[in-house]
Amino acid sequence: MLAKYVARRFLASTVVVLGVTAITLALMKTTSGSYVPGIDLNPALRPEDIARLRAQLGLDEPPQVWYATWLWNALHGDFGHSMIDGSTVTSHILDRLPNTIELTATAIVIGVVLAIPLGVIGALRRGSKTDHSLTVVSVAGFAVPQFWMGLMLILIFSVTLEQHGLPWLPSSGAFSAYNGGDVFDRLEHLILPATVLSFFYTSTWSRFIRSSMLEVLSQDYIRTARAKGMSERRVVYLHGLRNALIPLITLIGLELPGLVSGGLVVEVVFGWPGIGKLAFERALQYDYTTVMGVTFFATLLVVAGNLLADLLYGVLDPRIRYG
Amino acid sequence: MIGPSRVAELDIPAAGVETGVARPAQSYWNESWERLRENRLGVAAGVLLVVLALIAVMAPILSAVLTHFQPQTIDLDSTFARPGVGGHILGADELGRDTLTRLIWGARVSLGVAFLTVAMSLTVGTAVGMVAGYYGGWIDDVLMRFVDMVLAIPAIFLFILMSILIRPNAITLAAIVASVGWGSVARLVRGEVLSVKQRDFILATRSIGAKDSRLMLRHLLPNVLPVLIVAASLGVGQIILVEAALDFLGLGIQPPTPSWGNMLTNAQSYFFRSGWLVALPGITIFLTVLASNLFGNAVRDAFDPRLKSH
Amino acid sequence: MTQPLLEVHELRTVFSTKEGVVRAVDGVSFELHAGETLGIVGESGCGKSVTALSIMRLQRPGRIVGGKVTFKGQDLTRLSEYEMREIRGKEIAMIFQDPMTSLNPVYRVGWQVAEPTQLHNGWDAKRALSGAVSMLGRVGIPGAAARARDYPHQFSGGMRQRAMIAMGLTTTPQVLIADEPTTALDVTIQAQILDLLRDVNREFGTATILITHNLGVVAGMCQRLIVMYAGKIVEAGPTTDVFANPKHPYTWSLLRSIPRLDAERHEPLKPIEGFPPSLVDLPQGCSFHPRCVFRLEKCSRDVPALLQVGETQRAACWVTQSGTELKGA
Numbered sequence: 001m002l003a004k005y006v007a008r009r010f011l012a013s014t015v016v017v018l019g020v021t022a023i024t025l026a027l028m029k030t031t032s033g034s035y036v037p038g039i040d041l042n043p044a045l046r047p048e049d050i051a052r053l054r055a056q057l058g059l060d061e062p063p064q065v066w067y068a069t070w071l072w073n074a075l076h077g078d079f080g081h082s083m084i085d086g087s088t089v090t091s092h093i094l095d096r097l098p099n100t101i102e103l104t105a106t107a108i109v110i111g112v113v114l115a116i117p118l119g120v121i122g123a124l125r126r127g128s129k130t131d132h133s134l135t136v137v138s139v140a141g142f143a144v145p146q147f148w149m150g151l152m153l154i155l156i157f158s159v160t161l162e163q164h165g166l167p168w169l170p171s172s173g174a175f176s177a178y179n180g181g182d183v184f185d186r187l188e189h190l191i192l193p194a195t196v197l198s199f200f201y202t203s204t205w206s207r208f209i210r211s212s213m214l215e216v217l218s219q220d221y222i223r224t225a226r227a228k229g230m231s232e233r234r235v236v237y238l239h240g241l242r243n244a245l246i247p248l249i250t251l252i253g254l255e256l257p258g259l260v261s262g263g264l265v266v267e268v269v270f271g272w273p274g275i276g277k278l279a280f281e282r283a284l285q286y287d288y289t290t291v292m293g294v295t296f297f298a299t300l301l302v303v304a305g306n307l308l309a310d311l312l313y314g315v316l317d318p319r320i321r322y323g
Numbered sequence: 324m325i326g327p328s329r330v331a332e333l334d335i336p337a338a339g340v341e342t343g344v345a346r347p348a349q350s351y352w353n354e355s356w357e358r359l360r361e362n363r364l365g366v367a368a369g370v371l372l373v374v375l376a377l378i379a380v381m382a383p384i385l386s387a388v389l390t391h392f393q394p395q396t397i398d399l400d401s402t403f404a405r406p407g408v409g410g411h412i413l414g415a416d417e418l419g420r421d422t423l424t425r426l427i428w429g430a431r432v433s434l435g436v437a438f439l440t441v442a443m444s445l446t447v448g449t450a451v452g453m454v455a456g457y458y459g460g461w462i463d464d465v466l467m468r469f470v471d472m473v474l475a476i477p478a479i480f481l482f483i484l485m486s487i488l489i490r491p492n493a494i495t496l497a498a499i500v501a502s503v504g505w506g507s508v509a510r511l512v513r514g515e516v517l518s519v520k521q522r523d524f525i526l527a528t529r530s531i532g533a534k535d536s537r538l539m540l541r542h543l544l545p546n547v548l549p550v551l552i553v554a555a556s557l558g559v560g561q562i563i564l565v566e567a568a569l570d571f572l573g574l575g576i577q578p579p580t581p582s583w584g585n586m587l588t589n590a591q592s593y594f595f596r597s598g599w600l601v602a603l604p605g606i607t608i609f610l611t612v613l614a615s616n617l618f619g620n621a622v623r624d625a626f627d628p629r630l631k632s633h
Numbered sequence: 634m635t636q637p638l639l640e641v642h643e644l645r646t647v648f649s650t651k652e653g654v655v656r657a658v659d660g661v662s663f664e665l666h667a668g669e670t671l672g673i674v675g676e677s678g679c680g681k682s683v684t685a686l687s688i689m690r691l692q693r694p695g696r697i698v699g700g701k702v703t704f705k706g707q708d709l710t711r712l713s714e715y716e717m718r719e720i721r722g723k724e725i726a727m728i729f730q731d732p733m734t735s736l737n738p739v740y741r742v743g744w745q746v747a748e749p750t751q752l753h754n755g756w757d758a759k760r761a762l763s764g765a766v767s768m769l770g771r772v773g774i775p776g777a778a779a780r781a782r783d784y785p786h787q788f789s790g791g792m793r794q795r796a797m798i799a800m801g802l803t804t805t806p807q808v809l810i811a812d813e814p815t816t817a818l819d820v821t822i823q824a825q826i827l828d829l830l831r832d833v834n835r836e837f838g839t840a841t842i843l844i845t846h847n848l849g850v851v852a853g854m855c856q857r858l859i860v861m862y863a864g865k866i867v868e869a870g871p872t873t874d875v876f877a878n879p880k881h882p883y884t885w886s887l888l889r890s891i892p893r894l895d896a897e898r899h900e901p902l903k904p905i906e907g908f909p910p911s912l913v914d915l916p917q918g919c920s921f922h923p924r925c926v927f928r929l930e931k932c933s934r935d936v937p938a939l940l941q942v943g944e945t946q947r948a949a950c951w952v953t954q955s956g957t958e959l960k961g962a
Contacts, residue, residue, distance in 0.1 A: 019468060019469065020472045020475050140609075142612070142613075142616055143610075143616055145605060145612070146564075147568055147584075148608065152601065159595065223735070224736065225737070227721055228722035228800070229723055229753060230718065246739070258477065260477070262479075265479070268572060283483045284573070291483060295483075298480050302475050306475075
């Protein structure tokens with residue numbers, strides 16, 4: 001039963017991936033006659049380089065051949081070469097990916113760890129001042145622009161603190177070369193960007209847990225649990241929360257695909273050397289091939305992430321597993 | 324949830340039901356509107372949005388009458404002026420341009436692009452969703468697979484990619500942002516169409532030989548409208564944030580045209596000179612998005628109280 | 634007359650709503666003796682479920698505002714929550730109407746049935762589970778050991794209800810309260826569950842309170858019954874006597890309204906006229922009088938008390954208390 005479910009989802013995902021490749025490449029093709037607009041105008045490239053690149057990228061070949069070559073390469077993990085310095089996209093990805101994962105995974109973990117208790121408190125103390133305050137903070141949290149929050153945090157915790165001679169938090173990079181780059185150093189650098197990134201998650205998810213808990217606590221099986229004479233704490237946490245968390249898993253699953261791309265703005269603001277910042281930097285240099293390669297890679301992760309989320313859900317909800 | 328909006332067309336005399344209740348029966352739209360009006364917070368947010376829109380529209384007038392500055396006038400004697408100095412109510416930026424004026428003109432960009440984006444998303448998304456939901460079969464499969472693909476590409480990467488391929492102005496920027504949004508709308512509309520499609524009045528209309536397009540436009544669309552309105556109201560805030568982020572990154576509206584986002588592009592260099600310059604554009608974005616979200620929540624609560632989370 | 638196991642005296646439970654205070658249980662008194670089966674009958678909203686929930690102190694958001702519930706010498710309404718938990722699920726067990734929604738969907742059935750003995754008897758997981766499996770077998774679930782590993786949605790409706798009954802019995806409670814145990818089930822399964830409840834009562838000696846709106850269910854199961862209307866008891870007595878000779882017009886009308894197989898085909902059904910009253914806005918005097926074919930002038934002014942009428946029955950009715958027999962077309 002589970003195997004069939006997995007197989008179906010996998011098939012659908014493959015179709016989507018293939019389609020995405022077609023879209024991205026069609027996008028490039030249709031915006032101009034040649035594959036990469038401006039390739040002939042980039043002043044950094046000498047005529048010989050241009051000719052070499054055109055040959056290498058197969059620009060003058062018919063589209064099907066060129067698409068097939070690209071796809072073939074991609075399947076082997078070759079996502080193309082940079083137009084600027086010829087370095088492989090794959091090497092950049094391998095270089096930067098761990099940093100991005102470090103940042104977004106931390107943010108998601110912080111988000112979950114904070115959201116669950118906040119949501120449960122909101123549900124148990126429904127209507128109280130605490131609940132209202134939490135809701136207000138959540139609602140406000142949706143409206144804050146991430147990049148601005150990052151800037152403000154830097155202003156407060158980096159610049160202003162330093163100006164007043166207080167210990168301050170670093171505002172850029174993932175670690176300091178001269179500090180040795182040890183765990184504490186990395187953690188120090190992680191604090192501000194992870195806070196910004198997790199803020200949105202915490203706001204959204206705490207509200208969600210709250211409404212999920214409220215709904216669960218009004219269910220008949222909670223009444224049964226109470227009738228069995230157990231402590232209210234056991235009712236809420238063992239019988240209630242377990243059910244309330246199921247939909248949260250779906251939500252978190254929906255975020256997994258964003259693991260790679262979601263932190264782009266934060267990475268740029270904090271100079272965090274991740275995939276998002278890579279794409280951004282290269283975009284400014286009109287290094288189309290790198291941007292495209294990174295985009296495709298990110299899309300692959302999205303599709304894989306969706307698949308993973310579907311599987312997780314299947315595992316956690318026995319009604320799907322054995323249904 | 325949705326009242327029989329077009330039954331009158333088929334000339335079926337309305338079957339009155341004796342309810343014995345004092346309140347007169349109202350149409351779904353009136354009821355929703357009533358509910359919306361009762362939500363004081365939502366109304367306040369809505370009013371704020373209207374005021375912002377007015378400010379945006381009247382930008383030239385406000386420049387002349389209120390602030391006495393133009394958004395792009397450079398004045399190197401007033402660089403980083405604090406609020407209140409030299410006639411600059413909210414201070415000036417690194418080129419001496421008045422902040423308040425630029426914020427006012429920036430509203431044009433943020434609200435204008437947001438409006439355009441919503442319009443484009445809704446139009447394309449509704450069309451695709453309706454066709455997919457109505458016809459079903461392979462058309463539905465193909466269209467929805469396509470939507471899956473578009474939604475699979477991480478939005479921000481798609482935006483970056485498209486921004487460097489197409490020189491962004493307000494219209495193309497709206498199109499870029501809408502290129503992701505329409506997918507969700509399409510799915511939403513398709514879902515609604517699928518559920519409405521089953522209802523009897525559709526069968527009845529069909530049986531008298533109505534054409535597909537007529538059916539879709541005059542019968543399905545009005546029933547799908549409430550869901551669209553809710554989705555649009557809830558999504559506006561996000562769109563404003565996305566657009567501001569793109570401007571901030573330098574991939575959206577380019578300077579010297581002021582937008583709340585691009586006023587912060589060089590914020591890192593303002594830190595030591597003027598904290599105001601970093602704070603003000605962000606606060607403006609925050610308030611606008613907050614108002615949109617609150618209004619959106621109010622609209623959702625008014626049009627579909629079942630979704631309300633207490 | 635032996636001491637009753639459970640004694641409810643003038644119990645009052647109210648709910649505060651926007652429209653006003655709802656007196657869901659308005660002065661209810663009855664006794665339950667060890668090993669007997671008592672039926673509580675009435676329409677939806679008459680207060681029978683709330684009465685049961687109040688005994689268990691599960692009446693929230695309602696509030697118990699008066700009366701006593703005496704069980705083994707203690708007044709349950711006065712116990713602390715902590716003390717009450719010792720009784721709930723251990724001495725007094727309750728099973729509910731819809732077994733699908735009453736079982737937790739994410740835990741295995743065996744685990745849920747085993748939970749009470751772990752909580753109350755202090756059994757370890759293994760012992761509790763084997764106890765649960767054996768109980769599941771005794772309530773008639775075939776292959777209990779394997780089924781215990783299943784989840785609720787894998788059980789059929791009847792089996793789920795059996796599992797719920799098993800869940801209530803593992804701690805060998807003295808009282809079992811069954812709130813509409815068969816209402817959500819198919820008619821054929823209903824009979825099986827009722828048989829099971831009867832067997833349980835015989836085998837375990839558990840006193841059972843059966844709450845239902847279905848007179849047929851009561852007839853087969855309960856030795857005594859109470860009829861409730863608008864929060865009050867209107868009639869009480871041995872089942873056979875009440876059925877043969879109802880002493881309250883409501884009971885009388887209910888019995889007449891049941892469609893009978895041996896009636897003439899052209900005979901129209903005889904429903905009770907009117908609607909149950911709003912509990913926020915009860916009629917003055919006897920709550921049933923607007924719908925009563927026997928009503929007197931007195932009935933619209935004064936509230937009748939529940940008094941002895943006839944040898945074995947009690948009824949709250951001015952008409953029958955004055956000696957009139959209920960007969961009529």
